[in-house]
Amino acid sequence: MRMTTGTALLTDQYELTMLQAALAGGAAHRRAVFEVFARRLPGGRRYGVVAGTGRFLDALEDFRFDEQDIEFLCSAGIVDGPTGDFLAGYRFSGNVYGYREGEAFFPGSPIMVVEGTFAEAVLLETLILSILNHDCAIAAAASRMAQAAGDRPLIEMGSRRTHEYAAVAAARAAYLCGFASTSNLMAGHLYGVPTAGTAAHAFTLLHDSEAEAFRIQIESLGLGTTLLVDTYDVARAVRTAVELAGPDLGAVRIDSGDLAVVAVEVRRLLDDLGADRTRIVVTSDLDEFAIAALAAAPVDAYGVGTALSTGSGHPTASLVYKLVAREDASGVLQPVAKASVGKPSVGGRKWAYRRTGDGIATAEVITREPVESEDRPLLAELVRDGKVVGRESLLTARERHRATSAELPLEARSLSPGDPAVPTIFK
Amino acid sequence: MRMTTGTALLTDQYELTMLQAALAGGAAHRRAVFEVFARRLPGGRRYGVVAGTGRFLDALEDFRFDEQDIEFLCSAGIVDGPTGDFLAGYRFSGNVYGYREGEAFFPGSPIMVVEGTFAEAVLLETLILSILNHDCAIAAAASRMAQAAGDRPLIEMGSRRTHEYAAVAAARAAYLCGFASTSNLMAGHLYGVPTAGTAAHAFTLLHDSEAEAFRIQIESLGLGTTLLVDTYDVARAVRTAVELAGPDLGAVRIDSGDLAVVAVEVRRLLDDLGADRTRIVVTSDLDEFAIAALAAAPVDAYGVGTALSTGSGHPTASLVYKLVAREDASGVLQPVAKASVGKPSVGGRKWAYRRTGDGIATAEVITREPVESEDRPLLAELVRDGKVVGRESLLTARERHRATSAELPLEARSLSPGDPAVPTIFK
Known part of the structure; x- marks a missing residue:
């Protein structure tokens, strides 16, 4: 058996069992908002770099459960018949917003926001995190190397490792x-x-x-x-x-x-x-x-x-995918957050902005409502009603990274561990 | 453009430029032997674990340069016309021997040996190393976790990272x-x-x-x-x-x-x-x-x-793919080895055996000729004249790992950094 081009099985089983239970229990179709963020930057790094968004958009378009997939899931007893039927017709029909590739991020930055029903949004957790955790980890290391190399060119040759x-x-x-x-x-x-x-x-x-x-x-x-x-x-x-x-x-x-x-x-x-x-x-x-x-x-x-x-000591970016809001029984979208020890998260859909002064970044501003200000909005529309609308070229993203790096304060260039280059302000 | 199932472009450019030059210079068709080995075990670990061999055999069967691949390579100026023609007809027709999956290995263990012409064997470097370096790194970490867990079951749930x-x-x-x-x-x-x-x-x-x-x-x-x-x-x-x-x-x-x-x-x-x-x-x-x-x-x-x-701190297994012997101008297979500072390698095709006493491993014996002894031969035939002959089930490999782990001396269970659990003896 060979790997197929479909991406739907690049998924953790618990997403499907949650789906099954939620379908049976009736909450599957509640509107929900999931966010991707990092609680901290690995290894005392000064900034993170968003990468993988473009790859996710490609993978999302291939996220279909085909007959062979459904047959496997049902015959292995992983899901029941009604869930199999739901999966056979599954197409993501919600919205995705995200930081653009190449943009810097900081602890708490909502680098991707997924809106849809619980059923359709929960299924994307593994695919989104696999792609972003890997690509952002490599990007963070690459960006530091590029800072260290200055004008001298860098050749990537790590495939064999x-x-x-x-x-x-x-x-x-x-x-x-x-x-x-x-x-x-x-x-x-x-x-x-x-x-x-x-x-x-x-x-x-x-x-x-x-x-x-x-x-x-x-x-x-x-x-x-x-x-x-x-x-x-x-x-x-x-x-x-x-x-x-x-x-x-x-x-x-x-x-x-x-x-x-x-x-x-x-x-x-x-x-x-x-x-x-x-x-x-x-x-x-x-x-x-x-x-x-x-x-x-x-x-x-x-x-x-x-x-x-291998991400220069930090092969994963510590990004998580958390439910931050969902419809309640009366149809109102309610912020939610778990209370687990040592794993803080802030409930509610968020918006994010980069504040700068004299061309230098001074803060990551995260709000509960969209605000009008001079701060640069960081969330762009990537998917609308299930359709990819936010594709851009790799060269555009490369140029953005150049610009966003130049905008970071000098501390960002430090290779030694320390605090993030700018503070994250929750408003 | 989407990822294809073909694996031929999962390759570093220098393999193709070496091929081009060797085709032009005439040495491309010299018989050659490449070996995969690790100079050291990462992080002071006591043993390595072979994994990925089965995946490599699958990937080898899909290692074909299709029309689209050749068109890309020629139009980008990566290879010339004659090299493109060679690649279009490329099928690996040599032999591969290897340690079986699940088997332990140590510094210098020739865990895979590839025999063929230089042209056909050099092209496989990246594919082999990518697969083995990744899978062996995960396997080494998994084996240590399994030792630490004893009889309690372990659930793998790292996909999102x-x-x-x-x-x-x-x-x-x-x-x-x-x-x-x-x-x-x-x-x-x-x-x-x-x-x-x-x-x-x-x-x-x-x-x-x-x-x-x-x-x-x-x-x-x-x-x-x-x-x-x-x-x-x-x-x-x-x-x-x-x-x-x-x-x-x-x-x-x-x-x-x-x-x-x-x-x-x-x-x-x-x-x-x-x-x-x-x-x-x-x-x-x-x-x-x-x-x-x-x-x-x-x-x-x-x-x-x-x-x-992420391999628990060591996401790659430090395996290299080195030319250890090749035909000279007179048709005789000659051992070769570079003399680069700090990167020792031993020239010549090798054979490998696990020596045990009272059921406990005591040495990794590496020889220049096959020898008859009570030591267990470690190299199995995987590919003969380009045809995969060494496939086995994952359950067989899993059982081998259980047996090979049980055979390692007690020091192998130590989680702290130290010397390999058994010495490697070059004869």
């Missing part, structure tokens, strides 16, 4: 947050992310000498290619590289050793050999801290693998 | 390593993992009172259901639950507070109310350490979310 489809989403989130390119071809194909990549050590080892490997690579991929120079002896490899390619060699890549030290040696050697325009790309377990530590080293680009695709 | 498809693979890996069930319906459908789940706080909040929510849940899902008792006041909820369900209530779930303390109080209350067979399920950010700390608490089952699906 994470689930094969998570890798595609990670490449997308990294590009959204300022990475220049990815090694992941599916991300290039599906999302138009620029792709990059030239050779691994295996290519050098395949050939009877390093010089032969370099010669063949240059002949096939051109002088602008990147030669990997640390398979045997770095200095010898750099000499060989320039001997074969001349001063127009595109770049050399260093993937081991003390990168700051080796980069200085390689830069000096390249310059001595007249290859002063040949760039130096470094890779090897880089994260935002290692990137920052290389700021003074003669490095032209960073390749980031494991740390990017 | 990881990528939507990674969640399915995580549920599979958890079941492989001893979890009893998963909340993930796709894992139930695709892999036959038993599913579980009843209700979240939203169900209680949906109704005008907790008692009404409980009554409706019991009516629809039966007395054996699990009632979530921490939405408002735990003691009151437990009383309400037993009042409505009587002593045959299946279970109550506690999802907040100091679980050890609350479990004792709830157990006493349930017993006082005559519900002494009603089980207590605890959830809320459990990991192997929290599970171990609850060993003396009156808990009947654990639900594990975030920590499971």
Whole structure:
């Protein structure tokens, strides 16, 4: 059996059992409002980044229970017949509002709001959280790396360290947050992310000498290619590289050793050999801290693998999906919130605004009613009456992240743990 | 554009550029051997667990470059025409050997060996590593949790905290390593993992009172259901639950507070109310350490979310895919290894055996030739001449993990960081 393109079974069982009980009990069709928010930012980070919204909109359109799905759910005894019938006809017909991709968020920010009947909205919990928790986690790490890298380009190359489809989403989130390119071809194909990549050590080892490997690579991929120079002896490899390619060699890549030290040696050697325009790309377990530590080293680009695709220590964004309001027996929408110890939530549908002063963000303002003010409204319409209306291009989202990052106070750039860069004000 | 079922673009660009250069240079058709191994176990863990092999075999059968893929690769200038032609006809025709799923592994264990031409074997690097790095990471965490839980069942419920498809693979890996069930319906459908789940706080909040929510849940899902008792006041909820369900209530779930303390109080209350067979399920950010700390608490089952699906601090297994041997110009297979600083690898095709004494593992023996001995051979034939021959059921793998875990020395059960449970001996 193969994975289907339908997304409806990417769901936790309790959503269906709640649906079944609510259908039987009569409350399934009460109007309800769910919100996605994080109680805190993981690891003392200064801001979160919204990512995955576009992927959710795609997945929502594929959220249908087909015959095979229903047959599985009923025959396994997961749902009863009436619930199976409901699922067969299920189409989300409600509204979704959300922060735009690339936007920053803070503790309590309602980054997605889902309105519908309880029945139709509860079913989306797992799909929404899976996508947003993953993509926002990658985006937060990517954004910090981009801050640390400054003007130097970042290449995303973490596919081999994470689930094969998570890798595609990670490449997308990294590009959204300022990475220049990815090694992941599916991300290039599906999302138009620029792709990059030239050779691994295996290519050098395949050939009877390093010089032969370099010669063949240059002949096939051109002088602008990147030669990997640390398979045997770095200095010898750099000499060989320039001997074969001349001063127009595109770049050399260093993937081991003390990168700051080796980069200085390689830069000096390249310059001595007249290859002063040949760039130096470094890779090897880089994260935002290692990137920052290389700021003074003669490095032209960073390749980031494991740390990017695993969220640099925080692989999930701690987002939850909570019922904040629902119709009561008399048809009135009532705010609701659980009282569980240590898991605070604020009842009621919310609106959110970014307050700025002199172009710098000063607060995340969250209200119970829409308000007119100079603060920037953060919730955009994404789905109206079940129809996706809020699609936008990845480039638009990328540009938004650039702008929203520039607007954050300087503290946001700190890599050390601390308080959120701006306070969240509940009004 | 939607994700296709083909897996060929789940690949890093450098594999295709290496292919292009090797096709042009002539070495593409040299016979080659690649090995998958970990230089170290993440976080001072005592053993690794092989998982994902079955998923890889499925993905290998779908590894075809279709017309749309080739069109993308050529029009984006990623590969040239001859390489596009090669890819259009690409079918892996080599051999794959591997450790069986559920088997333990240690630093240097060659958990997968791929033989073929360089061209056909190099293309599989990303797919193999993505699947194995993810699934082995989850499996290692799951196995430690299962050790910590002893005879108490574990429910996997981490889907909402990881990528939507990674969640399915995580549920599979958890079941492989001893979890009893998963909340993930796709894992139930695709892999036959038993599913579980009843209700979240939203169900209680949906109704005008907790008692009404409980009554409706019991009516629809039966007395054996699990009632979530921490939405408002735990003691009151437990009383309400037993009042409505009587002593045959299946279970109550506690999802907040100091679980050890609350479990004792709830157990006493349930017993006082005559519900002494009603089980207590605890959830809320459990990991192997929290599970171990609850060993003396009156808990009947654990639900594990975030920590499971993110590998409990180590979301990737540090596996690499390295060329260890290839044909030279005269047609002889030569061992190869890079000399990069801090990234040791041992050249040459390898065989692996588990040595045991009195039923307890004492060493991981890795050799350059197959040897006859009492040690258990660890490499099984998975793919012969491009055809999958090593498929097995998830239940078989689950049973293997049980047996292989039981065979590990006692030190393997230690949750604290330390040396691998057995030494790796290279012969």
